[in-house]
Amino acid sequence: MSTRIRVLDEGVINRIAAGEVIDRPFSVVKELVENSIDAKSTAIRVDIERGGKKLIRVRDNGTGMSHDDAFLALERHATSKLTSEKDLISIATMGFRGEALASIASVSRLRLITCDESDEPGTELLVEGGVLRKAERIGSGRGTLVEVANLFYNVPVRLKFLKENRWESDLIDELITRFALAFPHLGFTYSQDGRLKLDAPPVKSSIERVHTVYSREVRDNLVAIDYAFKDVRVHGHVAKPPYVKSNMRSVFTFVNGRSVRDRLVNSAVMRAFSNLMERGRYPLAILFLEMPPEQVDVNVHPQKAEVRFRKPKVVSDAILNGVHEALMGAPFNPQPIFRE
Numbered sequence: 001m002s003t004r005i006r007v008l009d010e011g012v013i014n015r016i017a018a019g020e021v022i023d024r025p026f027s028v029v030k031e032l033v034e035n036s037i038d039a040k041s042t043a044i045r046v047d048i049e050r051g052g053k054k055l056i057r058v059r060d061n062g063t064g065m066s067h068d069d070a071f072l073a074l075e076r077h078a079t080s081k082l083t084s085e086k087d088l089i090s091i092a093t094m095g096f097r098g099e100a101l102a103s104i105a106s107v108s109r110l111r112l113i114t115c116d117e118s119d120e121p122g123t124e125l126l127v128e129g130g131v132l133r134k135a136e137r138i139g140s141g142r143g144t145l146v147e148v149a150n151l152f153y154n155v156p157v158r159l160k161f162l163k164e165n166r167w168e169s170d171l172i173d174e175l176i177t178r179f180a181l182a183f184p185h186l187g188f189t190y191s192q193d194g195r196l197k198l199d200a201p202p203v204k205s206s207i208e209r210v211h212t213v214y215s216r217e218v219r220d221n222l223v224a225i226d227y228a229f230k231d232v233r234v235h236g237h238v239a240k241p242p243y244v245k246s247n248m249r250s251v252f253t254f255v256n257g258r259s260v261r262d263r264l265v266n267s268a269v270m271r272a273f274s275n276l277m278e279r280g281r282y283p284l285a286i287l288f289l290e291m292p293p294e295q296v297d298v299n300v301h302p303q304k305a306e307v308r309f310r311k312p313k314v315v316s317d318a319i320l321n322g323v324h325e326a327l328m329g330a331p332f333n334p335q336p337i338f339r340e
């Protein structure tokens, strides 16, 4: 008797699964920085080389990991952030699937150096294509360093789909900007091919961070938003026309502190600006939406960029009216408004 169906070996399974979480250097940076934030870091440094294809390095001063946890961190579905399915409803950390490090390690040469607050020395692990090559105890300050070299060196199809370095690094620039805006109380340093691109020390408020990140021209055109509708609060800043951008990437939205790119949110922002801008022009908007955690499902998308709102109409009205009021001094469509 012969069979044609075989169970895939674990290395292959990991590389396939990796494709869902990690599709380009951008997603590596996103996962690593989210881990640093989850680890309560206050200073995060990101260095990339050649659009992140050659090297991505993220260093933080967070909790670090014990020797045993460092090994576990590289296993699939190993996480310190979720213990049961019901935690998914009120998840407060950015990561929770326990997939990122294992996925990245299966498609790159990954070096992890980490040290927690115990008196034990730190740990250095080197993994190539998912295979552990080196494990050592080394002296190191508290925190974690993850270095990802030669992403997709063992997955030629993925490598082929990457774009030119400039395109890949533009995506990462935008991502770092998002993190910097969302977490003003954390310090971010970012360099590209050895050139420092952002050095944002910790500050107290998001407006101070906006001042570090943007030019004078942008700052002079910003108006503040603070608007509440039912149990949704919208706050942040938008730039007044004529300050406009040529693509949608300048709309930054954060739902309960988490950066999202959501169609409903974007279209509400666009509607608020609809009479103020030419076609093909986009606003600069930095919007923070706050709502009870049970009103938003963040578990829709493996990369967690999209969310699902329980009450989409309330969210879009809150944005539309909030942005419109900030720009024009009145809500878009006067209707009963319940302020907090």
Ligand code: ADP
Binding pocket: 031, 035, 036, 039, 060, 062, 063, 064, 065, 072, 073, 074, 078, 079, 080, 081, 094, 095, 096, 097, 098, 099, 100, 101, 102, 143, 144
């Ligand atoms: P997840 O973030 O979904 O838990 P990851 O694969 O990204 O999954 O990370 C696995 C685990 O490794 C995390 O739950 C955390 O305990 C640990 N970890 C990862 N990165 C860091 C870091 N920078 N500092 C401290 N611990 C980390």
Ligand code: MG
Binding pocket: 031, 034, 035, 094, 095, 096, 098, 100, 101
């Ligand atoms: Mg993670």
